[in-house]
Amino acid sequence: MSNKVNMKELFLEMQQEMLMKLKLIRNHVTHAPTKGNAVELSWIEFLGTYLPNRYCVDTAFIVDHTGTRSDQIDLVIYDQQYSPFVFCHAGVKYIPAESVYAIFEVKQTLNKQHIEYAAKKAESVRLLNRTSVNIVHAGGVYPARPIFDIVAGIITTSSDWNPAFGKSFQEIIELLEPKQRLNIGCALDSGSFLLQPDGTIDISSNEESLIFFFIKLFTQLQNLGTVPAMNIDLYSQALDSI
Numbered sequence: 001m002s003n004k005v006n007m008k009e010l011f012l013e014m015q016q017e018m019l020m021k022l023k024l025i026r027n028h029v030t031h032a033p034t035k036g037n038a039v040e041l042s043w044i045e046f047l048g049t050y051l052p053n054r055y056c057v058d059t060a061f062i063v064d065h066t067g068t069r070s071d072q073i074d075l076v077i078y079d080q081q082y083s084p085f086v087f088c089h090a091g092v093k094y095i096p097a098e099s100v101y102a103i104f105e106v107k108q109t110l111n112k113q114h115i116e117y118a119a120k121k122a123e124s125v126r127l128l129n130r131t132s133v134n135i136v137h138a139g140g141v142y143p144a145r146p147i148f149d150i151v152a153g154i155i156t157t158s159s160d161w162n163p164a165f166g167k168s169f170q171e172i173i174e175l176l177e178p179k180q181r182l183n184i185g186c187a188l189d190s191g192s193f194l195l196q197p198d199g200t201i202d203i204s205s206n207e208e209s210l211i212f213f214f215i216k217l218f219t220q221l222q223n224l225g226t227v228p229a230m231n232i233d234l235y236s237q238a239l240d241s242i
Contacts, residue, residue, distance in 0.1 A: 074106040
């Protein structure tokens with residue numbers, strides 16, 4: 001009797017389950033906003049289930065200490081340990097920019113219009129003012145962390161292109177400004193991509209798109225380490241008492 005688990009089979013079954021779920025939403029939910037919300041929730045639930053507990057996943061606006069707000073972001077991966085408050089008003093969440101690791105636009109299909117839209121969302125977040133202060137611990141003080149580049153990407157169920165990440169896709173990605181850059185993305189039934197620092201693009205097979213996306217995303221999150229400790233005094237300046 002073997003004690004081995006077929007990991008590849010588990011990964012592929014996970015992808016098929018997710019793909020079936022999203023296709024059911026696409027085929028049977030006719031109201032566009034409801035369909036969009038259902039797809040976003042499916043991805044939030046997936047990442048919330050499989051990412052470590054240190055990462056929170058939500059739909060939200062991102063704000064900085066000046067009161068500047070990003071566009072609404074479909075999927076935000078963020079931390080609350082060192083940025084200890086998330087505003088929730090009438091069901092809408094506002095997350096301090098310092099606590100954000102990654103942001104994603106969620107669409108039905110991958111195409112030029114949706115890539116450019118996701119890029120503008122990414123820019124609206126990366127332009128926000130983020131702070132960083134020293135962290136006091138039992139043995140002394142850790143210096144303020146440098147501000148890292150927030151990961152941005154796009155998640156879709158399918159692609160309008162065939163192949164999904166061919167010349168048309170690569171030309172659009174290359175034209176994006178630095179703050180609009182999309183680091184990673186997934187077209188679930190067609191493959192996933194990862195933009196390398198040298199500008200080259202790694203692409204998965206279509207049958208391994210979900211696990212490629214998840215592993216590459218998790219690696220990027222690990223490489224970021226911990227978010228900077230926010231300067232909460234700057235946020236408190238909005239109060240008349242301080």
